[in-house]
Amino acid sequence: MLEHFSFRVIGQYMPLFLRGLWATCWISGISIFFALLIGIIACGLRLSKGRFLKKIAGIYIESIRSTPLLAQLYFFYFGLPTLHVNLNEVQTGILALALNSGAYIAEIVRAGIVSIPSGQVEAATAYGLNYLQRMRYVILPQALGVTIPALLGQFIVLVKDSSLVSLISVLELTRAGQLMASERFMPAEGFFTVAAFYLLIYYILKYLSNWWQNRLIYMEGH
Amino acid sequence: MIIFKNVNKWFGSLHVLKDINLHIHPGEVVVVCGPSGSGKSTLIRCINQLEPIQKGEIIVDGMEVNKRSTNLTKLRSEIGFVFQQFNLYPHLTVLENVVLSPIKVKKVPRKEAEANALRLLERVGIPDKANDYPSQLSGGQCQRVAIARGLAMNPKVMLFDEPTSALDPEMIKEVLDVMVELAREGMTMIVVTHEMGFARQVADRVFFMDAGQIVESNTPDEFFENPRNERTREFLSKIITHN
Numbered sequence: 001m002l003e004h005f006s007f008r009v010i011g012q013y014m015p016l017f018l019r020g021l022w023a024t025c026w027i028s029g030i031s032i033f034f035a036l037l038i039g040i041i042a043c044g045l046r047l048s049k050g051r052f053l054k055k056i057a058g059i060y061i062e063s064i065r066s067t068p069l070l071a072q073l074y075f076f077y078f079g080l081p082t083l084h085v086n087l088n089e090v091q092t093g094i095l096a097l098a099l100n101s102g103a104y105i106a107e108i109v110r111a112g113i114v115s116i117p118s119g120q121v122e123a124a125t126a127y128g129l130n131y132l133q134r135m136r137y138v139i140l141p142q143a144l145g146v147t148i149p150a151l152l153g154q155f156i157v158l159v160k161d162s163s164l165v166s167l168i169s170v171l172e173l174t175r176a177g178q179l180m181a182s183e184r185f186m187p188a189e190g191f192f193t194v195a196a197f198y199l200l201i202y203y204i205l206k207y208l209s210n211w212w213q214n215r216l217i218y219m220e221g222h
Numbered sequence: 223m224i225i226f227k228n229v230n231k232w233f234g235s236l237h238v239l240k241d242i243n244l245h246i247h248p249g250e251v252v253v254v255c256g257p258s259g260s261g262k263s264t265l266i267r268c269i270n271q272l273e274p275i276q277k278g279e280i281i282v283d284g285m286e287v288n289k290r291s292t293n294l295t296k297l298r299s300e301i302g303f304v305f306q307q308f309n310l311y312p313h314l315t316v317l318e319n320v321v322l323s324p325i326k327v328k329k330v331p332r333k334e335a336e337a338n339a340l341r342l343l344e345r346v347g348i349p350d351k352a353n354d355y356p357s358q359l360s361g362g363q364c365q366r367v368a369i370a371r372g373l374a375m376n377p378k379v380m381l382f383d384e385p386t387s388a389l390d391p392e393m394i395k396e397v398l399d400v401m402v403e404l405a406r407e408g409m410t411m412i413v414v415t416h417e418m419g420f421a422r423q424v425a426d427r428v429f430f431m432d433a434g435q436i437v438e439s440n441t442p443d444e445f446f447e448n449p450r451n452e453r454t455r456e457f458l459s460k461i462i463t464h465n
């Protein structure tokens with residue numbers, strides 16, 4: 001069977017794969033950054049005392065988590081232009097990925113925050129820190145520490161989900177595989193290579209998270 | 223310094239503080255004792271507004287604790303609070319634990335805050351632990367760091383909620399020694415504790431709480447030799463047979 005597997009053509013397509021890999025990496029990276037930001041803010045709002053803000057955050061988190069990412073992506077891709085918001089394909093993809101992951105991250109961070117003993121909040125409150133300072137210096141550093149495995153899981157999901165932006169014709173890793181498959185009729189080679197690159201990203205992320213975890217455990221909070 | 227006027231507090235339908243009136247003067251050391259659930263912790267947690275009250279008035283250093291216009295941050299930076307479970311920040315070093323609030327709340331420059339923190343750590347007897355994490359310290363050492371953290375805000379009052387009851391017996395003394403010294407230096411202190419030796423040594427007054435009320439308030443000598451209230455006598459006999 002292997003004699004039919006064309007490594008030569010994979011080699012020919014390597015520049016395309018590398019372009020796709022690069023796009024997948026930076027699109028995911030930017031999306032993860034915004035997803036973390038959105039997630040932490042949404043979680044902060046959800047745990048805050050303001051009724052209205054709490055409600056908004058709740059609606060956002062629930063509606064994202066209850067609908068498929070593909071539907072969200074199409075909503076932004078086809079829906080936003082009719083509302084006269086014009087983003088290009090890549091921006092639309094990042095928007096959809098960040099908003100989607102942000103909702104999951106909000107829940108992950110919330111679980112981490114709830115797991116911090118109430119004495120920590122009490123001490124920080126008694127010593128005059130306000131809500132934002134308590135979050136920033138006391139709660140979040142500890143919550144992020146305990147949620148790293150779950151956050152890493154979410155990052156990996158995001159990288160895999162980023163393959164969906166191939167459907168709005170962004171050239172990333174999966175799209176590169178599709179191109180090779182359709183131009184050369186070699187789906188096995190094309191998607192095998194795609195899978196191998198995703199695996200590579202997975203191992204790099206895992207390595208980074210171990211490193212990050214070791215640092216965070218004994219790191220000061222700012 | 224601290225004034226309670228007809229203070230009442232409920233948790234839902236549970237009436238935990240009933241018409242509390244008291245007046246604590248600057249430099250005074252007050253020990254609060256009483257059975258579990260009588261409201262001792264709640265009493266001192268109301269002083270820095272960790273718990274809101276529903277009726278009455280609390281005044282600390284001229285500030286009305288439960289008035290909306292009161293600057294809670296300022297109020298809290300005048301009150302040091304030491305918890306039973308220490309509640310040190312586990313992700314920060316001892317030094318960072320002590321300087322966090324002075325830097326972030328009082329805006330003290332880091333250098334100055336650290337120098338002051340090192341002085342305080344020396345005062346509570348652990349100058350060599352500044353760069354350790356709380357998980358590397360014994361319970362007694364943790365509690366002394368917590369006291370240093372309280373003092374770092376340069377407070378006018380220190381509140382202690384059963385500071386030694388989570389400690390192994392051999393560590394109780396090292397913490398009490400620090401507190402005795404603090405009392406002798408003239409700090410205003412309210413200490414919830416069942417350490418009657420401490421009460422005899424430095425307290426100006428001892429309060430006995432039962433079911434949300436201060437049922438007896440007296441000098442330590444009178445309190446131990448001549449308890450007037452039936453419940454106080456019962457309680458003291460239990461504590462004394464325990465010791």
Ligand SMILES: Nc1ncnc2c1ncn2[C@@H]1O[C@H](COP(=O)(O)OP(=O)(O)OP(=O)(O)O)[C@@H](O)[C@H]1O
Pocket residue numbers: 233236238256257258259260261262263264265
């Ligand atoms: N957050 C809370 N919500 C509801 N009830 C509470 C809360 N905190 C305390 N209580 C109740 O209020 C009463 C007084 O509690 P408090 O902690 O002040 O007692 P305590 O005298 O400090 O007791 P202990 O010696 O056990 O520490 C108890 O019946 C307790 O169950």
Ligand SMILES: [Mg+2]
Pocket residue numbers: 262263264383384
């Ligand atoms: Mg208590």
